[in-house]
Amino acid sequence: MPNLIKHYKKVLLLALPLALSACDDDDTREVIVEVEVPAPEPTPVDVSYEVTVVNLTNGQPVSPPAIVLHADGNLWAVGQVPSVELERIAEEGSSESFLTLGLASAGGDGPITPGDQQTISVTIEDITDAKLTIAAMLGNTNDAFTGINAWDLSQLAVGDSWTTTRPAYDAGTEKNTESAATVPGPAASGEGFNPTRDDSGFISMHPGVVSFDDGLSTSALTVEHKFDNPVIRIQITRTE
Amino acid sequence: MKRINILSAAAMLALSSQQSLAADISVEIQNLTHGLYFTPIAAVVHTPDASLFEVGEAASTELQMMAEGGSIDGITTLATAAGADMIANPAGGLLAPTMSASGDVMTTDGNLMLSVVAMILPSNDGFVGLDNWEIPTEAGTYTVLLNAYDAGTEANDELRGSGEPGMPGMPVPPPLDPLLGTGGSGVAGADTNATVHIHRGNIGDDSMTDGTSDVNNAVHRWLNPVAKVTVTVR
Numbered sequence: 001m002p003n004l005i006k007h008y009k010k011v012l013l014l015a016l017p018l019a020l021s022a023c024d025d026d027d028t029r030e031v032i033v034e035v036e037v038p039a040p041e042p043t044p045v046d047v048s049y050e051v052t053v054v055n056l057t058n059g060q061p062v063s064p065p066a067i068v069l070h071a072d073g074n075l076w077a078v079g080q081v082p083s084v085e086l087e088r089i090a091e092e093g094s095s096e097s098f099l100t101l102g103l104a105s106a107g108g109d110g111p112i113t114p115g116d117q118q119t120i121s122v123t124i125e126d127i128t129d130a131k132l133t134i135a136a137m138l139g140n141t142n143d144a145f146t147g148i149n150a151w152d153l154s155q156l157a158v159g160d161s162w163t164t165t166r167p168a169y170d171a172g173t174e175k176n177t178e179s180a181a182t183v184p185g186p187a188a189s190g191e192g193f194n195p196t197r198d199d200s201g202f203i204s205m206h207p208g209v210v211s212f213d214d215g216l217s218t219s220a221l222t223v224e225h226k227f228d229n230p231v232i233r234i235q236i237t238r239t240e
Numbered sequence: 241m242k243r244i245n246i247l248s249a250a251a252m253l254a255l256s257s258q259q260s261l262a263a264d265i266s267v268e269i270q271n272l273t274h275g276l277y278f279t280p281i282a283a284v285v286h287t288p289d290a291s292l293f294e295v296g297e298a299a300s301t302e303l304q305m306m307a308e309g310g311s312i313d314g315i316t317t318l319a320t321a322a323g324a325d326m327i328a329n330p331a332g333g334l335l336a337p338t339m340s341a342s343g344d345v346m347t348t349d350g351n352l353m354l355s356v357v358a359m360i361l362p363s364n365d366g367f368v369g370l371d372n373w374e375i376p377t378e379a380g381t382y383t384v385l386l387n388a389y390d391a392g393t394e395a396n397d398e399l400r401g402s403g404e405p406g407m408p409g410m411p412v413p414p415p416l417d418p419l420l421g422t423g424g425s426g427v428a429g430a431d432t433n434a435t436v437h438i439h440r441g442n443i444g445d446d447s448m449t450d451g452t453s454d455v456n457n458a459v460h461r462w463l464n465p466v467a468k469v470t471v472t473v474r
Contacts, residue, residue: 078338
């Protein structure tokens with residue numbers, strides 16, 4: 001039950017007794033009466049978006065995208081130390097904890113394979129100027145992810161749609177060894193999240209994967225897994 | 241006497257409104273890469289007919305100095321001669337991966353274009369570049385993403401060597417010294433494209449003692465963009 005006190009409007013009644021006929025000022029009094037009138041409970045208005053993510057890579061599954069609507073600030077940004085929630089996405093594609101970071105969120109339904117796409121709906125009540133953040137792992141890497149950081153949704157009216165392409169980022173939490181033991185995607189089925197951080201410690205653009213074929217002898221990856229920017233296309237449509 | 245005063249006041253007003261064409265701007269450069277360093281940055285605000293580099297054209301000697309060795313002395317001389325305004329070396333040396341550096345400049349009337357250059361390390365003659373970007377007149381914050389270019393002046397052998405223009409190899413300042421290998425045999429000969437062009441990237445190898453390259457292939461590669469420039473017009 002919401003606090004009803006919030007929904008009362010203060011109404012000022014200015015009572016001026018009709019004493020205009022009297023010339024004597026003493027007979028005129030001002031009385032201020034404060035009455036509380038219940039205002040109607042506002043009906044929450046749903047503000048909904050559809051986010052379509054297309055995988056543009058040759059051989060990188062995109063983990064179920066985390067779509068988060070939040071207030072000002074960044075959930076991740078180049079140059080920042082990544083949160084553990086982001087590290088979980090970047091190292092193993094698991095978005096559960098990242099999805100709790102905002103005001104509203106929605107996760108994808110399974111990974112998006114190369115050439116495939118997925119549309120995810122997310123709804124928030126009353127707020128039309130939320131920030132949109134998306135994050136998803138490139139599965140056949142150590143800690144590569146893609147997404148968008150705090151895009152201002154106030155630019156979209158109902159029916160509007162915006163499309164962009166996004167590059168690959170490096171979470172900076174795990175060295176890019178590309179080894180079978182450390183790449184969790186289908187190319188290697190190695191370890192996912194590991195709380196130890198042994199790389200730069202900062203989010204950056206991703207340098208790309210080298211692969212065994214291109215001279216990294218410890219790599220479990222092949223030319224099939226190489227990518228260039230951009231790696232995904234995102235379309236955002238405000239539906240209500 | 242009074243009339244003259246009024247006239248001179250009008251002249252002053254005209255002068256000040258003309259000066260308002262000049263802009264008070266700040267320029268921030270962020271290194272977006274995972275493992276590259278930028279040498280001292282030159283951010284130059286100049287007239288539309290001036291230029292620090294053009295893709296498809298041979299690099300100037302001054303650009304070559306910057307791209308092969310990280311020295312912006314030549315660029316500074318060019319900028320001064322062209323009456324440009326300049327933010328020189330805002331990072332006070334190397335700009336490490338994901339770090340930012342910024343500077344303010346009051347531009348001179350007529351200097352409407354921003355160009356930015358800095359060498360990328362490790363590389364033979366790679367540089368991050370912004371070429372003649374028109375500074376908006378409306379106050380606000382603007383973002384530009386930059387690519388890595390190859391000056392086309394030196395073979396990309398990816399071996400430790402010299403930063404002197406015309407001398408082979410890569411300069412290796414202290415922070416990079418422990419990260420690079422030795423004893424490489426050399427990756428590539430002279431560039432096929434001897435003009436300024438988009439850099440094809442480092443090849444590198446996974447050996448610290450031999451192989452073809454002294455560059456670490458799991459650390460010193462990159463994909464574009466490599467830098468973000470944020471311009472604030474006040």
